[in-house]
Amino acid sequence: MRRGTFRDDTVDYAAVGATQAPDLMTYPPERSTPAEESWRIGSGESRFRTASDALLSWTAQRGAGLAIKDVRPASGPMYSGVSFDAEGHPIAPSRSESDLRYDADGTPYVGAGTTIRVAGRVSGLRADAELRVIFAIEEPRRVGFALGTVSDSVVSGEESFMLDWFDNDEVWFTVRAFDTPRAVFYRMFPGLVRRRRRELFTRYLRAISPLYTTPA
Numbered sequence: 001m002r003r004g005t006f007r008d009d010t011v012d013y014a015a016v017g018a019t020q021a022p023d024l025m026t027y028p029p030e031r032s033t034p035a036e037e038s039w040r041i042g043s044g045e046s047r048f049r050t051a052s053d054a055l056l057s058w059t060a061q062r063g064a065g066l067a068i069k070d071v072r073p074a075s076g077p078m079y080s081g082v083s084f085d086a087e088g089h090p091i092a093p094s095r096s097e098s099d100l101r102y103d104a105d106g107t108p109y110v111g112a113g114t115t116i117r118v119a120g121r122v123s124g125l126r127a128d129a130e131l132r133v134i135f136a137i138e139e140p141r142r143v144g145f146a147l148g149t150v151s152d153s154v155v156s157g158e159e160s161f162m163l164d165w166f167d168n169d170e171v172w173f174t175v176r177a178f179d180t181p182r183a184v185f186y187r188m189f190p191g192l193v194r195r196r197r198r199e200l201f202t203r204y205l206r207a208i209s210p211l212y213t214t215p216a
Contacts, residue, residue, distance in 0.1 A: 011148040019160035032178040041209035048165035052143040057103040063207020066120040074113020129153030141165040155179040
């Protein structure tokens with residue numbers, strides 16, 4: 001299992017990690033628009049493992065119509081911790097963050113501190129950006145990561161992607177985000193930020209679970 005966090009001051013927003021705040025939807029970072037959706041995408045270990053592998057190999061982003069370019073694993077310091085059970089006892093030591101994995105075309109899997117460039121269009125508008133993986137989690141029943149904007153994006157902010165395999169055997173996919181318009185066009189028409197976000201969420205869901213989807 002893995003748990004990694006990467007922090008430096010090169011992202012272009014202040015509230016790093018705020019997609020994990022329980023009150024994100026009520027108290028989002030200043031001047032940002034929050035969004036959150038959860039879907040039940042099936043049940044069982046096989047469903048969880050398949051979805052996890054897809055998520056960590058950038059399937060959500062590619063399925064959203066974004067080309068993944070220039071994937072650069074972190075070279076700076078990271079925290080690599082352990083996972084704990086409900087009583088606070090360590091389950092197992094983490095694996096080394098240097099144990100990189102690759103998909104079929106040789107692209108490194110998601111890892112804390114990885115920087116990527118994406119290119120594409122959402123709702124007819126440019127969606128190019130440089131993004132950094134703020135944290136990555138791989139636990140027996142929880143897998144996910146968060147991406148923060150570094151540069152070149154029409155919005156500034158963060159989005160997280162989490163898969164949970166609950167005790168009732170259900171598997172849920174949750175995406176949370178907050179965005180602040182940067183491009184003049186988005187600042188003039190703030191409703192476009194929400195429209196862009198809705199379209200991205202729909203594409204992410206279809207990419208991770210094209211068949212089994214039940215909204216929360």
